[in-house]
Amino acid sequence: MQALSDANILLVFGTDTGNTEEVADKICDAFAQHGCAVEMVNITDVEAEQYEEQDLIIFGIPTWDFGGIQGDFEEVEADLEALKLPGKTVALYGLGDQLGYGYYFVDAMGWVKEKLHDSGARFIGAWPTEGYDFDESRAANADKSFFCGLAIDEDQQFDLTDDRIETWVKQLFAEFEVEQSDAV
């Protein structure tokens, strides 16, 4: 069983106004608290070979313009769909505004999960919807009890961000090991 502390971890983010990068920094800091280094790269700079060396890949994406996909991610849609990640673990986080865009909250995170559906990756880090107030989300499951990854709202709930990240990173540590032992 491989522990996350021994894993190669890549965090790939896209951003228009910087929030998703700030959250990426905080996620890397939270991993550092556990003694883990995370390589952080903008989606505009990632090389296909970089995925090959990883055990855990974290994707971070904001939603724009009523359920729209952050532009840099949208440009690599075909590459994402073609990614082959068997034996690798993926976790997602998404940024959005639940009050301003309650029918499209963190939709782009759901889009990333859909694009990676055939990649062969295992997904960890599903996050409860409790504590959010939204109507619809492409990132939520059918009964809207979980998002497919961590939802961060810097517009309405910035005061909850640090605690959410800390809790989610702890959750990733626990789930990564379970996933790995399941795989054996």
Ligand SMILES: Cc1cc2nc3c(=O)[nH]c(=O)nc-3n(C[C@H](O)[C@H](O)[C@H](O)COP(=O)(O)O)c2cc1C
């Ligand atoms: C014009 C505009 C459109 C937006 N559309 C959405 C949306 O459809 N869904 C959502 O959840 N958030 C939406 N947001 C909120 C952004 O996702 C949020 O501010 C996010 O933190 C931006 O991240 P970034 O700075 O990394 O680009 C929108 C914000 C603006 C200003």
